[in-house]
């Protein structure tokens with residue numbers, strides 16, 4: 001069903017709580033993601049191997065971050081150690097100008113928000129990545145987008161575009177059936193898309209040696225709203241299990257950095273090496289649409305975006321982000337749901353393949 | 357600038373609008389996508405997919421004449437802007453009327469595709485014939501400034517082969533039949549006396565401008581009133597203060613002798629896309645000084661300039 005009336009989303013599959021003020025469908029169809037700034041959250045800012053003795057520059061919402069190691073331990077500072085300091089320290093760092101920071105899953109995370117509230121319990125669960133890191137470098141990549149982070153994440157959670165925009169990589173839009181389910185709580189939105197007898201993705205034909213013309217596909221996208229990062233997990237039968245860590249770190253409100261990790265340890269040799277590189281191609285294709293799209297979401301418009309039943313998850317994402325933003329606006333930065341609890345069951349991870 | 361909604365802007369030449377690839381143009385801050393449907397009819401929609409605001413010009417044209425957005429594949433009908441198809445939506449391919457992109461009125465004649473932002477506008481009556489030579493130039497000059505430059509010194513903007521524009525006018529800019537008309541003396545480029553000391557000029561350039569759109573007809577005549585060249589210059593206010601100029605030209609009668617031969621040959625007109633800033637800055641306004649007022653007066657007489665603002669999120 002296409003919804004055109006002014007009413008909240010009806011598909012309320014959540015087993016958990018509802019937000020206090022439901023946000024109208026009109027509002028989500030006119031959202032201004034550029035205005036959303038999330039805090040009290042861990043943001044993934046670097047692959048751990050890129051942080052060495054020599055400071056590297058990052059940003060979250062334009063706030064400068066310099067990362068380096070002292071005695072092997074990561075320091076995340078507002079100031080470059082050589083900088084002639086001509087600006088005030090922000091409220092997001094301690095007396096020394098340092099942000100709370102931690103290393104986990106092979107990624108350096110920086111807490112942006114009230115430094116006192118930093119707690120590893122708010123770190124997103126990524127059960128397909130080794131907690132101590134150590135995946136080979138070829139499974140990682142850095143990609144940048146000239147679009148706001150929520151636009152990139154909306155792009156990710158709406159997988160119908162993949163058949164279209166990425167047809168050369170993931171295959172065309174033909175399948176016998178397609179179902180989309182959405183689950184959410186106050187901190188996450190998860191979408192599960194199941195395709196029966198889908199044309200086999202060209203990359204898989206070449207690199208996984210799949211002979212059959214079709215395969216069954218289960219794709220999961222799970223977004224951690226505050227951290228602006230996502231899990232993209234594809235299970236292909238016949239074929240491989242490919243979980244991907246897909247963060248969209250808002251370095252500015254409309255420039256996004258992705259420190260991607262794709263765990264292809266379980267895939268065949270060729271696929272294992274080639275698939276992470278496909279990320280470069282896919283991201284350029286996305287960018288082709290999200291770059292011109294993003295500035296069109298920088299200001300309010302009275303015109304509502306249209307949507308179809310395939311946008312259920314995307315609409316839910318917008319709503320959840322707006323609810324969280326509204327709470328933060330009112331000064332409520334508390335977590336109502338636990339993001340670090342193991343999400344293997346939710347994403348349907350084949351645990352036996354990912355033992356660490 | 358304020359854009360009158362009822363103006364027919366020549367946003368493309370006929371040959372630029374095809375069914376192979378959508379064409380992105382704009383009228384002021386309003387981006388527009390143009391293409392030709394399966395009946396060969398030129399279509400214009402707002403270059404913004406109402407689903408997730410992607411530019412439709414990044415999409416493609418289907419065999420059935422619909423334009424398909426390149427992002428999620430929604431397909432739209434060019435005449436009405438109505439959404440016709442969503443991929444994989446087998447159970448429902450009938451959509452409520454609000455499921456549409458903004459459609460604009462299109463009219464094609466004399467080798468120009470004209471668009472009017474008012475979808476209900478009446479197509480303009482056909483005027484000039486279809487001239488063979490044509491081109492497009494995007495000039496970083498605002499629309500009024502473009503016209504001002506054309507009046508004050510056409511050599512800032514155009515060149516006619518073998519012809520030199522003099523600063524001397526035979527007729528100042530005046531109103532004639534609702535248009536802005538003037539005539540400038542010209543010389544052949546071959547060795548000649550400086551214009552100031554010439555008794556008789558061999559050529560004149562007659563220009564006639566629509567006061568609203570700025571579309572200008574150029575006629576080059578010799579001293580025997582032979583029309584040697586016809587051209588139409590259609591400046592359209594585009595994004596970022598750029599003026600997108602489409603033009604068409606045709607040679608007319610032949611002027612005898614070597615000079616006449618020089619003008620002939622291939623394409624006799626060129627429309628410059630880059631402007632000499634120094635020359636422009638130091639060109640003192642003469643004709644344009646009262647030309648702007650006259651233009652405003654003529655526009656005011658026929659048009660109401662009040663209009664709703666364009667959605668500011670679209671300019672991007």
Ligand code: FES
Nearest residue numbers: 405407408425428
């Ligand atoms: S943005 Fe055009 S189909 Fe989605």
Ligand SMILES: [Fe+2]
Nearest residue numbers: 155156162286
């Ligand atoms: Fe994509």
